[in-house]
Amino acid sequence: MKGRQVVLGHLFGLEAAALMVDGQLADLLVAGDPLTPLAPGSICRATTDRFMKGQGGVFLRLPDGQTGYLRDRKGVPEGKPVLVQIAGVAEEGKALPLSTRLLVRGRHGLVTPGAPGVNVSRSIRDEDRRDALAALGREVLGARDHGLILRSVTLDADDAEIRDELAQLIDLADRICAETTGGPELLLDAPSPWEQAWMDWAEPAPDAVEEGEDSFERCGVLEAVDALLTPRIALPGSADAFVEATRALVAVDVNTGNDTSLAAGLKANIALARELPRQLALRGLGGQVVVDFAPMPKRDRATLDQVLQAAFRGAGSETTLVGWTAMGLYELTRKRDRVPLARLAQAAGGA
Missing domain, CATH: 3.30.230.10 (Ribosomal Protein S5; domain 2)
Known part of the structure; x- marks a missing residue:
């Protein structure tokens, strides 16, 4: 379907909302995190646990026995309650990122x-x-x-x-x-995802709002999610890329496929650069991201830098483009603001 569709339904047994633009999945919101009931955006009263000397941060006690970490402890009183907002998601065994700037x-x-x-x-x-x-x-x-x-x-x-x-x-x-x-x-x-869709996807106004038990299947959302749960990203032509998340970082590898032309590397890299913000957001991936781009002349790096900057400018999440390493890899960091899609799928499969 052409235009903007807001699709309200359920995914992995959880409330979910999807934004489809011209038949392509543009955004996906899913409720719940198997590791914590405190979702990003929740506001809590917390109490200080211990200050990290030399690091400037502080660990805080949250509801339900959860632990949070505040990077800047300036103005945080020791042993007294403080109002905080959950600023993102965390890996298993790690403290939740917090902010004292409420919204x-x-x-x-x-x-x-x-x-x-x-x-x-x-x-x-x-x-x-x-x-x-x-x-x-x-x-x-x-x-x-x-x-x-x-x-x-x-x-x-x-x-x-x-x-x-x-x-x-x-x-x-x-x-x-x-x-x-x-x-x-x-x-x-x-x-909730439905509430957030109502707040965030109102402009421009959607052409249709789809609901019902089969809404995700009917509108192609399930098919798009299945593709996101595989590491492969299909790119124009025969090129592709693979995304693999580890505990330390997210690794992305770009391949030219059977294209043997002189510009094959640059074309595949530009295609991945334009697609990368959407893929990271939909997959719920963040933290340190390292991209192994396809081989190309060094003189083409400036062109690729411009494409990356343009692609992430409107990505909607805090992203820092760090740049090239001595080994020719490209580094960036992205805020962990969503639960990884694979984590939700795994939790649903084990339920």
């Missing part, structure tokens, strides 16, 4: 407690509309020490609807910020 998400906006100011999405370029939205945000905030980020969907949204949701989000942020006494406790669960 309360909604469809029209985001509330940032302790970070005052009203900001409007840069994709809204109409100056009159930007000014009107900023004034609306300041009005709803009043004298509170919160900040607001107005999302792109507010460009054409009804002001009364925006105001009502922002007021609810701000009230929720007020109640969370008041929870400063007591032991570890979950204060706000992360949005």
Whole structure:
């Protein structure tokens, strides 16, 4: 199907949502993590456990006996509760990454407690509309020490609807910020996949929303997921790449196939560079990523660098392109913000 489809269904027995664009899987959200009930985006009250001298970080006790790690302990009181948000996922046996910069998400906006100011999405370029939205945000905030980020969907949204949701989000942020006494406790669960789809995929408006027990099969989502659970990535022509996740890093190998032309390496590498952000996001892979590109002249590295930068610019996840190593490998790091798809499939298979 051409256009944008939002597909709501279940995967591995878990609530899931998929975004299909022109028949290709563009994004996938799946609930649950077999290692922890605390999903990225959850807000908790935690207590300090032990400071890491010389590293600047601190381990915190979370609800249900979980442990979290905060890289920057500045302002964290020893032995006292602190409000934190789950910032990503962790490998088995490792502490969950945390942040003290809280974010309360909604469809029209985001509330940032302790970070005052009203900001409007840069994709809204109409100056009159930007000014009107900023004034609306300041009005709803009043004298509170919160900040607001107005999302792109507010460009054409009804002001009364925006105001009502922002007021609810701000009230929720007020109640969370008041929870400063007591032991570890979950204060706000992360949005479910269906809720997140409603918040994040509203702009541009989808051409169709598909639901039902067979929605994933009917719309081609299951077929796309099956491909993601294999290491091979098919590229144009006969080229392909293989993605293999280890505990230390994610390794990617690019092959030209039976193409023996002089530009075969560069063509395969460019194809992988354009596809890599989508593959990492859909597979739920992050951390250190090392790419063994197909052989090509060194002079072509500048071209490939430009393609990589353009591809990851709109990827939506924190990514750092580190560059080339002495062995000719390419390194990058990507935030671990989703549960690996293979982990969910494995847990479902063992259930």
